[in-house]
Amino acid sequence: METSQSLPELVAAAQTSAKTSEDRISEIQNLMDGSDIQAEEIHAATIALELATVDIFSIFEARMQHHFKRGPFSRKLKALLVENGKTDLAERVHQYYLAVNVLKHGIGASHRELLANPSSLFVVKPSQGITTDDSNIPSSLIDISVSGFFEGLTTTILEAYHFLENK
Numbered sequence: 001m002e003t004s005q006s007l008p009e010l011v012a013a014a015q016t017s018a019k020t021s022e023d024r025i026s027e028i029q030n031l032m033d034g035s036d037i038q039a040e041e042i043h044a045a046t047i048a049l050e051l052a053t054v055d056i057f058s059i060f061e062a063r064m065q066h067h068f069k070r071g072p073f074s075r076k077l078k079a080l081l082v083e084n085g086k087t088d089l090a091e092r093v094h095q096y097y098l099a100v101n102v103l104k105h106g107i108g109a110s111h112r113e114l115l116a117n118p119s120s121l122f123v124v125k126p127s128q129g130i131t132t133d134d135s136n137i138p139s140s141l142i143d144i145s146v147s148g149f150f151e152g153l154t155t156t157i158l159e160a161y162h163f164l165e166n167k
Helices: 007-031 036-067 071-085 087-105 109-116 147-165
Strands: none
Touching: 007 036, 007 071, 007 147, 036 071, 036 087, 071 087, 071 147, 087 109, 087 147
């Protein structure tokens, strides 16, 4: 029977996969001539990056949930980090948590919170001009294709992982 991968190993695999999507997005943007095919390719690569984002954060929550008895993992993690003087890490965890919620659920409380308190970690788009059908399209609300998004997410996850495992 094969041994389960550790969270750092899963993060490394996700980083490799995300890098492929990020490189493809950058390559297409540099060659962009406005064709429908290029727009579709960027959309497909962006969706792959969004799925990788949701997947790795979900894996992080599932693997680390055992550190808390009950309740919402991200809120409890944020409170524990603040309590231990790790306010920067707590804020980053919270911001990425909100971004992942928007990617998963579209317009809602997390999207409103991000709009009210803009993050320097990623770009949040207002919902004006987005139709009801579009509100569930993650790329219409958050631009995670910006350079450094996935790296910042995975760095935050690993820092929180090491904090929890060594507390």
